[in-house]
Amino acid sequence: MQNLLLDNRYKVQKKLNESSISYIYKAYDQKTGNKVVIKYEKNPVGSYLQKEVRLLNDFYSVPGFIQVLSQGSFRGKNFAVYNYLGKSLQTKLVESNGRFSLACVLKISEEVLDKIHKFHTIGYVHNRISPKNILTGYELDWQSLFIVSFAYSSVFMDFDRKRHVAIKKNALKDKNTLYSSVNIDEGYTSSRRDDLESFIYMLIHFLQGYLPWDPSKTDENVYKIKKNISVNELCQNCPIEFKTILQYIKNLKFNEDPDYEMLKNTFKTIAEKNGIHPTYDWKLNNDKMIAKVKYDKSQTFLIQKLMQSPELLSSSVHRRRASKTGKFTFELLNSERLEIISTSRNRLESQKELSRVDTVKLIEYPEINNRKKLLELRKEFINEARSSSCSLRN
Incomplete structure (x- = not known):
């Protein structure tokens, strides 16, 4: 093709x-x-x-x-x-030598559990939660994760009768997989609890670097190990809260509505107790991202000086100068604000229109969660610069 x-x-x-x-x-x-x-x-x-x-x-x-x-x-x-989306978590796991940090696992849990909750709210179960079916976002959506591959998804609600579907045991069992729930391996109809069981198996794998029933590392039957292993043994190298979460999921009834908020809060508790800010192990590609912002090359020296000594902006001279020129404000991770002067007065007097140039690389680029917000800020920046240019010419 x-x-x-x-x-x-x-x-x-x-x-x-x-x-x-x-x-x-x-x-x-x-x-x-x-x-x-x-x-x-x-x-x-x-x-x-x-x-x-x-x-x-x-x-x-x-x-x-x-x-x-x-x-x-x-x-x-x-x-x-x-x-278009980015790489799968399976690819990211290989690139990270088979394990993610606890901070990364908690960030993944936050994103994926939110998507699973939304998916279940509409009335579907995914049935194939695994690292290869979860992809990172692309460009400005780099902080988001997307669940894909819905070909095997099913409904758990009988919408005509407005009730949960009945549990059955199929004659043909689903193929055993690394992350499938024990109930699915036994051939029972899938429900919300099974997506959550696959989800927690995946997190344990990310954190420990393995699952005891990995067919590539054992000659024993995958289903047999998965069914008989204790919660304590499976989560021995994880925070104690993982045991609580897994035990809760395994005790869910077929048609029971899971307590998603409790699960989300438990992961937040792990982060707070360990003093961790959930964040991915992979980094934002600054060179690609900052190329989307425009600024005047002639101000490189000034910008670098302000980055080294941001207190200069507190002077009245610099405040007046900043107010007469276009500026783009970056929100740093520590919530401090640093106003970067993008075009000088002398430059604007001779410049007829903004030209695309490279942006100075910041020491710490902010987390960008909202494409619309960035585009609005960029539009505001361009309009302000053009207005300043017109007023200076007049």
Whole structure:
């Protein structure tokens, strides 16, 4: 499919991955100039991809879920176009030598548990919670995590009767996986408790670097080890709260509504008790991110001086100068504010329009959680600079 143009808009560039049911391609949106992902199924029209698209359309207005940008068929098979995301947690785990720090695990728990809660609120269970199905955001969404691969998701509510579906034991058991719950391995109908059990297994793996039933490290039956291992043994290298969480999840009844807030608060307690600020082990790519902000190169020396001695801004001279020029304010992680003068008076007198230039690299770049806020600040910065330019010319 390389170089193929789908929907007269999306140009396929290269294959990123493939599963048992679909191919995943990186593509280019010729209308917006953005990267996108195209999922093209291997089987004829009417299978898993259509189900995934219908499900994602139910989540169109829910923050933190990928969006279906387009859909159609090509050569008798379905395709769907999604917004582009970053690497999976599985890839991040490999890059981190098989383990994440406690701060990183707590940050992941915060993000993923929130997404699972939202997913369950709509009436679905995912059934495939695992590191390969959780992706980091792309560019300005770098702090968010996105759950993907909804082809095997199912409903746990009978919406017509407004009640929980009944529990059954299927004749054909689901294939045992590293993160599947014991109930799923035994062939029982999945419910919310099973997503949460997969979730906590994943966190334990991240923190300890292994799960005792990892088939690559044991010759014993995966299901047998998973079923018989004690909570204490499984969580021996984790904070004690992990034992409490796992025991709570295992004691949930099939149709019981989990206490998500209690789980979230327990993870917060771990962070507070250990004096940890939850944060990812991987870093923001400053070079790519700060290139999105404009500033006048001629002020590099002044900016560096202000960064070294921000108290200079307290003087009346610098306050007056800053008020007559465009400025962009960065919120630092310690909540302090540092106003960076972006264009000088002399520069504005001769400059007809703002030109794109590189931004000085800050010592500590802030966490960016809201693309809309950044764009509004950038628009305000440009408008203020232009207004200053016009007033100086007059």
